[in-house]
Amino acid sequence: MTATTVGYREYGRPRWQRILLTREMAIVGLLLLTLLVAGLAIPYFADRLTVYNLLRDMFATLIIALPMALVMITGDIDISVGSMVGLSCSVLGLLFSMGVPFELSMVLVLLMGAAGGLLNGALVAKIGLPALAVTIGTMALFRGIAVGLLGTSTVTGFPQGWTDLTKYEIGYTGIPFIIVVFLVLFAVFVYLLNFTPFGRGIYALGLNSEAAVFSGVNRDRTRIILFVLAGTMSALGGIYWTLLRGTARGDIGDGLELQVIAAVVLGGVSVFGGIGALYGVVAGVLLIGALSSALRLVGVTAEVIKIITGVLLIGSVVAASMITSFQNRRKKVTAAPSQTSVAEPAPSGE
């Protein structure tokens, strides 16, 4: 082996281990395992309809989880996304019922989502309030307006072409067309986070905010942009939800923020910031969706599904922090003795 490989051995594990043995990969593995076991053990799970419904129902969660992951990697959080989904439904319905052309209504709703995100971001970055406090406030604010705007009434009769788009299946594969939209967004967010200085700034802010600022990261601008992205994606989620259900209601997206945050944390993003990868987040969303779908198929009630998701979430967070503290302790222990233990290549697993 060459000198470079030796370098890896000295400071860490082989490359394949560093790629495969991550928290994200653990979630991907858990997802695959869940799919496999559910597919074999649960009647009707391995079915194109299951895939179709699962992906369709998780689409809004998927696209909102992308900016949420970025927000959380900087160490912030946005609790208002579910309410922004509801507000977007209401406003879209209201504009459409007032006779505004539908395409224009959608653009206006997206702009409103961006504006809502800007409000969150400005309060957090410029005024310096904690993101949790700000977005709890806007969560109540957005939901209040959303429900107030439409009251108990509903708006229906959206253009068939658009509502059909949310249901369109690619061939007979069980894959809804909108997943293509998600994949494009996913690619954009991965590029943004992993291949731009802006993305490196996001990680830097989460790891050490002061150090990041001194090394040239524009802290305020970065945080505001991420909140704007979260608001815009939530608005897109609201538009999607309205079209999928064919009806605009202010109570849509209630509790969605918890599902999104749970999936992001489950997917390996640290609640303290600085750590996380988007493929893990996607796996987290799909894992929660697949588990719910499988549990519903075997007739488990909604409360039990919530309990299981909660236990899984806590378990994953506890496991992550235990691993970290274990690693730290090991580092301290191995720091003292000679290089023998460090240079030793990691034995095969189990």
Next chain:
Amino acid sequence: MKYMKTATAFAAAALVLVSACTTPASTTPTTGAPAPEAPSETTPAATEGLRMTILPKNLGNPYFETSTKGAEAAAAEIGATTELVGPTDAAADAQVPYIETATQQKVDAIQISANDQTALCDAIKAAQAAGIKIVTFDSDAPGCRDLFINQATSEGIAKVLVEMAVEQAGGSGEIAVLSATANATNQNAWIEAMKTDLAANHPDIKLVDVVFGDDQDQKSFDETQALLQKYPNLKVIVAPTTVGIAAAARYISTSDAKGKVWVTGLGTPNDMRSFVEDGTVKEFALWNPEDLGYLTTFAAAALVKGEITGAEGDKFTAGKLGEYTVGADNTVLLGDPYRFNAENIADFNF
């Protein structure tokens, strides 16, 4: 290596989780007959082992628990299996995942009390496209179901209210109505129909006043007191609202009028039980949710077996309830409201 341990731990957790989740399938409140093991390919035979999903507005609601009891009794007579599923909250689209799950399971029929007329339509249509019969009960989803089992009509309710009032007044004298709000559509329709019926068939009964308790307990209580002071010869108070009847009965039960002024109307057995037992209330009415669930199951079975198509004039037999005919707009009427009194109230818990 420790990551390997994590991955294994996750895998083990997933296995435990999924296997733990598959076991409740046998303990869920289905009536006998295990679910077929082989998924998808084999479509279930037409009449052998009919599988139905019962989807009330929410779980843990005594009203729907009673209707499910009736549905399960009917299923046992038919030889069908039922599965009770449902959300814990009554959000507009909370029932959608359950409709989708039933569609994936390729059940024969879904009995649903629709939370929302519009938000469910697409999911219901997808289920129908998969060959599943949809029967709504209690709350309709017009335009997207095969059959609606209507618990009562305005004429039927007005008729039974007048009958009870006339009987309890002894054929002549003064009666008053304690309604909900002044613009409550249902109540106003019933009161109008009552007035017509009284004028035509019971000239000795005089409806002296209609007052409004606004479906608030205290206001209804106060209005009852005012009625008694204003009309000393009053014989019967008819309250066609569950809030009003309970408040009026509570007032009368502790006043001198007890035994002289009778309270009747629409109420639930649990609200009214103590007043029937202490002699304040002789008889009141509501539909019988147990019969509603029973009829719904028979109607769904008749649809699946092809005995009826849901067209007007179709006839089918619903066990102990006898023969029913499908009316206009694919609707089956349960019958006249059910009267609750000291003899039968102990049989009901909702």
